């Protein structure tokens with residue numbers, strides 16, 4: 001997609017909210033994948049109405065797009081070893097981060113997982129940045145046989161982990177990082193309404209005292225010792241040690 005400002009300003013883990021023509025729905029949030037030369041790209045699957053219509057839009061069709069939205073991954077300190085942990089389309093959060101880590105000459109490993117070798121996405125673009133990609137597949141059809149979190153456990157420890165992927169994967173990654181005492185930042189997804197921080201449709205529970213908590217007031221007889229954060233505006237990036245997985 002062509003947009004000079006979004007391509008220039010996009011930071012790792014930020015997203016755009018697209019008004020897909022022909023749908024009567026809220027804007028579609030999609031992570032910004034690559035961004036350069038006045039253009040940016042997104043990586044998506046045809047999940048339902050909005051993504052299906054987006055996939056079939058004629059080339060050159062004008063599209064209303066808000067962005068870049070959300071916070072961003074923080075860079076590792078000098079000399080720290082970083083591991084990017086991407087599950088499926090969660091890889092969309094990582095091209096910009098990988099580019100920045102490459103430019104900073106940070107010691108970086110990329111662990112990329114998918115159900116099978118046929119569903120691996122993003123490998124070529126990351127390899128083109130000069131990274132060796134450690135592939136994992138659930139069915140063992142390529143690379144390590146198992147999940148990306150199993151793979152991270154089996155590798156030498158890193159100083160910082162960056163994760164994006166399905167909720168089960170992120171939950172397992174946070175548990176590993178918190179138990180091992182490793183710094184970990186995750187980019188989360190929720191069902192978004194406004195994408196702008198106003199509808200409160202995307203909140204997740206976070207540790208009380210977490211800087212991204214909103215101080216959401218308790219109901220009169222509610223007993224709650226945690227806070228809420230809006231994934232769309234306070235995130236999408238959170239520290240593993242701040243996110244609570246209540247279910």
Ligand SMILES: Cc1cc2nc3c(=O)[nH]c(=O)nc-3n(C[C@H](O)[C@H](O)[C@H](O)COP(=O)(O)OP(=O)(O)OC[C@H]3O[C@@H](n4cnc5c(N)ncnc54)[C@H](O)[C@@H]3O)c2cc1C
Nearest residue numbers: 015029030031043044045047048049050051052092189190
């Ligand atoms: C910040 C953010 C960034 C995102 N980035 C991307 C991205 O880079 N690429 C991408 O493909 N998607 C991404 N998504 C997810 C995407 O916005 C949703 O999948 C969206 O609901 C698709 O809209 P739709 O109208 O096509 O399908 P919907 O009608 O909303 O969904 C159709 C069906 O698919 C199911 N479904 C939707 N999303 C998922 C999912 N992620 N996993 C499993 N089942 C699902 C729904 O439950 C429903 O049954 C992102 C979401 C957020 C919040």
Ligand code: FES
Nearest residue numbers: 193195199200232
């Ligand atoms: S989607 Fe409306 S507040 Fe997050």
